[in-house]
Amino acid sequence: xILLQLAADGLLLGAVYALFSSGLTLIWGMMxxxxxxxxxxxxxxxxxxxxxxxxxxxxxxxxxxLAAVLLFALGGLVYYALxxxxxxxxxxxxxxxxxxxxxxxxxxxxxxxxxxxxSLPSGLVGGVYDLGGLRLAASHLxxxxxxxxxxxxxxxxxxxxxxxxRMLAVSEDRVAAELVGVRPDPMQALAWGLxxxxxxxxxxxxxxxFYVSPEVGNSFLLLAFVTVCLGGFGSVPGxxxxxxxxxxxxxxxxxxxxxxxxxxxxxxxxxxxxxxxxQGLFGRA
Amino acid sequence: MSPILLRVSGLAVxxxxxxxxxxxxxxxxxxxxxxLLGANGAGKTTTLKAIAGLEKASAGEIEFAGERIDGKPAxxxxxxxxxxxxxxxxxxxxxxxxxxxxxxxxxxxxxARLGELLDRVFALFPQLGQxxxxxxxxxxxxxxxxxxxxxxxxSDPKLLMLDEPSLGLAPAVVDSLYxxxxxxxASGLTLLxxxxxxxxxxxxxxxxxxxETGRTVLSGxxxxxxxxxxxxRAYLGAAL
Numbered sequence: 001x002i003l004l005q006l007a008a009d010g011l012l013l014g015a016v017y018a019l020f021s022s023g024l025t026l027i028w029g030m031m032x033x034x035x036x037x038x039x040x041x042x043x044x045x046x047x048x049x050x051x052x053x054x055x056x057x058x059x060x061x062x063x064x065x066l067a068a069v070l071l072f073a074l075g076g077l078v079y080y081a082l083x084x085x086x087x088x089x090x091x092x093x094x095x096x097x098x099x100x101x102x103x104x105x106x107x108x109x110x111x112x113x114x115x116x117x118x119s120l121p122s123g124l125v126g127g128v129y130d131l132g133g134l135r136l137a138a139s140h141l142x143x144x145x146x147x148x149x150x151x152x153x154x155x156x157x158x159x160x161x162x163x164x165x166r167m168l169a170v171s172e173d174r175v176a177a178e179l180v181g182v183r184p185d186p187m188q189a190l191a192w193g194l195x196x197x198x199x200x201x202x203x204x205x206x207x208x209x210f211y212v213s214p215e216v217g218n219s220f221l222l223l224a225f226v227t228v229c230l231g232g233f234g235s236v237p238g239x240x241x242x243x244x245x246x247x248x249x250x251x252x253x254x255x256x257x258x259x260x261x262x263x264x265x266x267x268x269x270x271x272x273x274x275x276x277x278x279q280g281l282f283g284r285a
Numbered sequence: 286m287s288p289i290l291l292r293v294s295g296l297a298v299x300x301x302x303x304x305x306x307x308x309x310x311x312x313x314x315x316x317x318x319x320x321l322l323g324a325n326g327a328g329k330t331t332t333l334k335a336i337a338g339l340e341k342a343s344a345g346e347i348e349f350a351g352e353r354i355d356g357k358p359a360x361x362x363x364x365x366x367x368x369x370x371x372x373x374x375x376x377x378x379x380x381x382x383x384x385x386x387x388x389x390x391x392x393x394x395x396x397a398r399l400g401e402l403l404d405r406v407f408a409l410f411p412q413l414g415q416x417x418x419x420x421x422x423x424x425x426x427x428x429x430x431x432x433x434x435x436x437x438x439x440s441d442p443k444l445l446m447l448d449e450p451s452l453g454l455a456p457a458v459v460d461s462l463y464x465x466x467x468x469x470x471a472s473g474l475t476l477l478x479x480x481x482x483x484x485x486x487x488x489x490x491x492x493x494x495x496x497e498t499g500r501t502v503l504s505g506x507x508x509x510x511x512x513x514x515x516x517x518r519a520y521l522g523a524a525l
Contacts, residue, residue: 169377172379178338178359179337179359179375180390180391180440181392182360
């Protein structure tokens, strides 16, 4: 029973990991730009959730979509104001620019919100469900299932619609895409917007059961990197499976080896995997 | 005489300090097939890219259907009716045959015609119809050429430009490609073709323009051009 409980907890958490990692994989895989500010996008979304509730008395059903919309706008803005210009430059310029953005967001948050840990009241989405001995918190269930649905939705958007096909075309061959009539800039801005929006939803969902602080993005950034490498760059289904796998591994190792070791276990397994399969589980060689 | 569809005059393209082409002029009449000839590096690809909007003209004018198009971006030019099938085809190999074709119709304004255009491509290349759900990366060389041509046709162009369409293809495949091009031309499509193989190009073309180190050095009816000694010089260099 305890194993089943651990697996269920891991799965639900993993779905949320998958969602914010698919945001990163979309941007990374599509444009070859590593967004070091990704963790700080999660942080911003968590603060949006927190202040929506404490200041505006908004319910999760309102503030989760709100976080998506605001982060979508932020993603598009970051593309047009920053990324579009540094993409023409050397790799180092791209890395430093998103790294700089990360620092900017983090220290602005520190200045505006102070370094204190805050959190939403734990009963915000109430209760714990008991499914034949399996105890699942409503907040985890909601977070896990919304994340799962959105990740699948993102995947379908990319693979089943003309819009998704155009976005992927720009990522595969920008020149050929332009030749058939695709304007690259709006497609890439859209990729940034969608990637950030996915991250926004994930952040707002995580805020339901996780503390918020200006530094909180750090751990999520590392986790997202591992998930994306594991799943293969640019692969949303890869991010989904990798995210869930990491959630489950963390859940089990926290139980058997103690909560402090869960990151170490994930990273150790990650290194082992890269040894045998450097392109990730679903990546193309 | 049919009206001029495309007129390029005094075109120059610079890559930094390097001159891609220096002084290219050519005209394409509606309904004609025109060959752009010249040795490797003579500027054929650069000329086609400049017409398609992928390279910026640093001097000269490009006029299509009576309007200036130089300086316009590639995604806008394809909407005006010029499709370029680039060298090496540049298919979206991660996507399916059908997705590639649908992408080809991105610039199409009347979306209702998409189905009709797809049917036209599948009628032209039944093999593509059989493989419509397959990834483009799994196709053979001949099928890739068909898909590249099909993708270019999906924008329903008035002018189809092909850059080295026969490069790297088996002779039998090249024959069927040129048969298809002849059929397209007979159906009224205007063609501009950069081709290394003189024999192939002159087989289909009405007129030809010969480029040498970035300038137009010779032009005229294809049959006459084939006889001119300057053609050999343009291909083999002035040393001969």
